[in-house]
Amino acid sequence: MEKFTSKIIEKIRNEDSQENLEITFAAIKEYLENKRYEIFPIQEELSLLNEITKDFNDLPQSSDKIITELIELGKKTTVLSSSGRYFGFVVGSSFPIAMQARLLADTWDQNSALYLMSPLASKIEELCEKWIVELLELPKSSAMGLVSGSGNATILALNAACYQLNKEERNKIKVVISKEAHATVYKALKIIGIADSQITSVETDNKGKIIIDQLPDFDKQTIVILQAGNVNGGAFDDFETICALANEKNAWVHIDGAFALYANTCQQLKHLTKGIEKADSWTVDAHKTLNTPYDNGIVLCKDKENYLNSLKVSGSYLVATKHRDGMSYTDGMSRRARAIELYATLRALGKQGVAELVYELHSQARYFADELEQLGFEVLNEVVFNQVVIHYKDDKATKELLDLINNSGVCFMSSANWQNKFVIRISVSSYKTTYNDIDECLFVIKEICAKIDNR
Numbered sequence: 001m002e003k004f005t006s007k008i009i010e011k012i013r014n015e016d017s018q019e020n021l022e023i024t025f026a027a028i029k030e031y032l033e034n035k036r037y038e039i040f041p042i043q044e045e046l047s048l049l050n051e052i053t054k055d056f057n058d059l060p061q062s063s064d065k066i067i068t069e070l071i072e073l074g075k076k077t078t079v080l081s082s083s084g085r086y087f088g089f090v091v092g093s094s095f096p097i098a099m100q101a102r103l104l105a106d107t108w109d110q111n112s113a114l115y116l117m118s119p120l121a122s123k124i125e126e127l128c129e130k131w132i133v134e135l136l137e138l139p140k141s142s143a144m145g146l147v148s149g150s151g152n153a154t155i156l157a158l159n160a161a162c163y164q165l166n167k168e169e170r171n172k173i174k175v176v177i178s179k180e181a182h183a184t185v186y187k188a189l190k191i192i193g194i195a196d197s198q199i200t201s202v203e204t205d206n207k208g209k210i211i212i213d214q215l216p217d218f219d220k221q222t223i224v225i226l227q228a229g230n231v232n233g234g235a236f237d238d239f240e241t242i243c244a245l246a247n248e249k250n251a252w253v254h255i256d257g258a259f260a261l262y263a264n265t266c267q268q269l270k271h272l273t274k275g276i277e278k279a280d281s282w283t284v285d286a287h288k289t290l291n292t293p294y295d296n297g298i299v300l301c302k303d304k305e306n307y308l309n310s311l312k313v314s315g316s317y318l319v320a321t322k323h324r325d326g327m328s329y330t331d332g333m334s335r336r337a338r339a340i341e342l343y344a345t346l347r348a349l350g351k352q353g354v355a356e357l358v359y360e361l362h363s364q365a366r367y368f369a370d371e372l373e374q375l376g377f378e379v380l381n382e383v384v385f386n387q388v389v390i391h392y393k394d395d396k397a398t399k400e401l402l403d404l405i406n407n408s409g410v411c412f413m414s415s416a417n418w419q420n421k422f423v424i425r426i427s428v429s430s431y432k433t434t435y436n437d438i439d440e441c442l443f444v445i446k447e448i449c450a451k452i453d454n455r
């Protein structure tokens, strides 16, 4: 039998990668020192993307060349979304400990599908489940799965809801949802096979909260989807009242708390999340408010047994042990060991650190809003958490202003159409943000406003 050995692979196997590793680490260090001012890359730098190597060559290329090219591209064309002056969408930064743990986990390349693939990942994931449930003060029985993000987590939570309410006939399920629910929740409903005709979208008030009087009657085949943190204004639904109505009818309540479920960790903001423990499932991201690197979403379900059954499969080669197998808690099988960066972050912050992070982000958002009001902006939302929604004179001026702000490089903010207005959304989500960062932005924004006013 021919013992084929690839020359290409052999060369890679025998290559000394030490030098490239050093180059990579030096580049990471330089990037973290963050010398660039512009948060969003300027057009001139973005044109470098046209020069990216496009041909998929037949023969291998040198790894030195590839890594150097990537480093150069990254320096100039990345969005500095982990900086303290990034306020777009809802995007957290990344604590150094979280990133370092992630680098280690990626180096170890652990597959957290099965205990037998990584006892380390299994043990750490089990601890994270306990810690997250404790941190958010959810029922102790709750199961936790680690996925790519809240969007994906919602699919799993709603799948578990259908499994419990009507395993056989999903078409009998009714869904009651806020008109302002996040797009990924509607996407999750599509994926799990819920038709539009099964969905009742309920009107929201001017803060973005479900209007209780507009809720339809619930029954034991209803899934009620609530929000802890409206993606624009940050409003929280009235969990206490709606969960009581749902519990009375044995309906299922899911809470999308992608960035704001953490309010429950903070004494000063806990009133917003009152009653969340009465829900059946929750989604929250570690990669937003908790500031871990991307691709770290969390699904939680009160009834562990039902949750595990909703995902249960078997295969003769999937050898189960008495230990935790990550794949039993999520879709798919192979996945990176997300728990490692989550564990490191939770340890580094402690419960008090999480609470103070949440309160600091909130205080900064309030400060931003107050100062913007002084500059003549209308703040359209009540700043209950970390979101600020602003408008300047009219839609045209607001649009123009947003472009000028983002093009100035001082920060990045995003937009939405909210309450029939074109609005600028500010999301204070990065642990790196300081009041000085906000002042720097305010200084530039003031100048831009003056320019617009003087026309």
Ligand SMILES: Cc1ncc(COP(=O)(O)O)c(C=O)c1O
Pocket (backbone or CB within 6 Å): 089, 090, 148, 149, 150, 151, 152, 182, 184, 185, 229, 230, 231, 256, 257, 258, 259, 285, 297
């Ligand atoms: C309220 C809310 N739900 C869901 C999501 C989707 O989360 P992910 O991007 O982690 O899938 C977001 C994203 O910003 C959000 O703000």
